[in-house]
Amino acid sequence: MHNLSIPFLVITMLITACAAPNTSRINYDSNELDAEVAIQRELALKKYLGYKQRLYTVSYPILKSASQFCPNKQINSAGAQGASSSEFQDGWRVTAEKLLGSDNFVITWVDKNGPAAKAGLKFKDKVIAINDVPFDASPIKNNKFYTEIARTQTSESPQVKLTAQREGELVNLIIQQEKICGYPAVLSESDAVNAYADGKRIIITKGMMRFAQDDQDLALVIAHELGHNLMGHIDKKQSNRMLGTLLDLAASANGINTQGMFGSAGASAFSQDFEAEADYVALYYMSVAGLPLEGVADFWRDMAAEHPSNIGSNHSASHPATSERFLAISKTIEEINRKIAAGEPVKPNLID
CATH class of the missing domain: 2.30.42.10 (PDZ domain)
Structure with a gap:
């Protein structure tokens, strides 16, 4: 007991020596606190349901019109x-x-x-x-x-x-x-400005909902993630990672510790190309849904203003530069408009 009491005494002395505020906290009773908690919970839930309503409103026309591109899903x-x-x-x-x-x-x-x-x-x-x-x-x-x-x-x-x-x-x-x-758009509680696809769903964070204040911007994000799912990018990335992991295992069998280097390299293979492809097909999904495409590329100028480090090209990055995405989207819109003017099917150009 003597050995335990010394550290406890030291801790007590340190706590009592800590600097404290110079004013007293305002007092309120538990009933007042419970009432305020109820008010704030109601405000938070209203906001949450509002986010979901907007997410459904924007995503539904895209999921409906793009059904022609997902006959098996x-x-x-x-x-x-x-x-x-x-x-x-x-x-x-x-x-x-x-x-x-x-x-x-x-x-x-x-x-x-x-x-x-x-x-x-x-x-x-x-x-x-x-x-x-x-x-x-x-x-x-x-x-x-x-x-x-x-x-x-x-x-x-x-x-x-x-x-x-x-x-x-x-x-x-x-x-x-x-x-x-069959890739529902679901709301994530995260405040990070992010969206992603997992092969089954389209996940949009609350942070992205706030950033993409214009419904056209949100539609672009949703269609982009739908593109990842429909083009099989998640499965392709997992397959690439597995191939790299096999090389890691082969090296390990020969006494070389790669620390998962080949697996990581496989997972990132064609990453920028997958992102560019998702951008490309997303515009077609938006077009067949009857959504306006004019000005949609400006989303990436807005993103660049918030994240200027992503403006220049970086071949080691997982995503293309915002400047590259703006230009590619603008060119794709021109491609779609040419097809519409010529009476051609509005479908992405796929490599045979």
């Missing part, structure tokens, strides 16, 4: 999204129930030209059942209601029966879903 979609308080935890669940106005599954977004809107589904409708499977407020995992939502996306039949409650009355709807690319 299509899913059914009603063009609507919803949420329930059961998707949130702890105090956030209470906030979500207050904000959604119900502990049911509530429609939080409807594409104005989508199947759900055409069938009569409206924002804030409370979904009671889907295909006669009732809503269940239990956790999402193994929840039959959410399982049914997922099943409708891959069902051979595009038809969905939906029972909703609106202003106290039940509404029965039949929705004929449409095909879209």
